[in-house]
Amino acid sequence: SAVISQKPSRDICQRGTSLTIQCQVDSQVTMMFWYRQQPGQSLTLIATANQGSEATYESGFVIDKFPISRPNLTFSTLTVSNMSPEDSSIYLCSVGYSVYEQYFGPGTRLTVT
Amino acid sequence: AQKVTQAQTEISVVEKEDVTLDCVYETRDTTYYLFWYKQPPSGELVFLIRRNSFDEQNEISGRYSWNFQKSTSSFNFTITASQVVDSAVYFCALSGLPNRDDKIIFGKGTRLHILP
Numbered sequence: 001s002a003v004i005s006q007k008p009s010r011d012i013c014q015r016g017t018s019l020t021i022q023c024q025v026d027s028q029v030t031m032m033f034w035y036r037q038q039p040g041q042s043l044t045l046i047a048t049a050n051q052g053s054e055a056t057y058e059s060g061f062v063i064d065k066f067p068i069s070r071p072n073l074t075f076s077t078l079t080v081s082n083m084s085p086e087d088s089s090i091y092l093c094s095v096g097y098s099v100y101e102q103y104f105g106p107g108t109r110l111t112v113t
Numbered sequence: 114a115q116k117v118t119q120a121q122t123e124i125s126v127v128e129k130e131d132v133t134l135d136c137v138y139e140t141r142d143t144t145y146y147l148f149w150y151k152q153p154p155s156g157e158l159v160f161l162i163r164r165n166s167f168d169e170q171n172e173i174s175g176r177y178s179w180n181f182q183k184s185t186s187s188f189n190f191t192i193t194a195s196q197v198v199d200s201a202v203y204f205c206a207l208s209g210l211p212n213r214d215d216k217i218i219f220g221k222g223t224r225l226h227i228l229p
Contacts, residue, residue, distance in 0.1 A: 001160075033216075041221070042204065042219045042220060043219045044219075045216045045217070048216070058216070090156055092158060094158075100146040100163060100217070102160075102217065103160060104150075104158035104159075104160070105157070106155070106157040107157055107158075109156065
C-alpha cells in the first residue's frame with residue numbers, strides 16, 4: 001500500500017472563491033483519482049489523473065469547475081473553482097497501479113458558506 | 114450498466130453481536146472485482162478486501178468474513194463479535210476490467226452503529 005496525504009484536511013470557504021487541494025503519495029504511482037463525497041452520500045468519481053496526460057473527467061464534472069494537475073508520479077492537485085454551498089463535500093484522492101487497486105487519502109472536508 | 118445496492122442504510126447492534134452487511138451487484142461483465150471499504154468517522158477510506166469474479170471462496174480475516182455468491186450476485190460482509198471500533202460507514206464497490214471500465218462504482222454505504 002501507499003501512504004497518502006492531503007492538504008488541507010478541512011477548510012471553510014466563501015462562495016465564489018476557489019480552493020486547491022493537494023494530494024501527495026510516498027511512492028510513484030501510475031494512477032490518481034479524485035472523488036467527491038457529498039454529505040451522507042456515496043463516493044462519486046470526479047476524474048482520473050494520469051501523469052503526462054490530460055485528466056479524464058466523468059459525466060457531470062468539467063475541467064473549468066474542477067481543474068486538475070498531475071505534474072509528477074507522486075503529486076496531484078484538484079481545484080474547486082467558483083465555489084457554491086453545493087460544493088460542500090469531502091474530497092478524496094486515491095492512488096493505485098490500476099483501477100482495482102486503489103488506496104485512499106484521508107480526505108479534505110470542505111464547507112462553503 | 115454496473116450497479117451496487119446496499120439496501121441497509123443504517124444498522125445498530127449491541128457490542129459482541131454478529132452483524133451482516135448486505136451487498137447486491139449488477140454487471141454484464143464476466144470478469145469483475147468486488148470490494149469492501151470502511152469509512153470511520155475520521156473520514157478516510159480503509160480498504161478491507163478485493164475479490165475477483167472467478168474466486169467464489171469465502172474469506173475470513175479475524176472477526177471479518179465475506180460471502181461471495183455469484184448465483185445471487187451478492188457479496189455480503191459479516192462482522193463477528195462486533196466492537197465499538199467497528200462503528201463506521203461500510204461501502205461495497207464494483208469495478209470491471211482495467212482499460213475497459215476504469216472506475217470503481219460504490220454503493221451508497223451502510224452506516225453501522227455498535228452500541229456499548
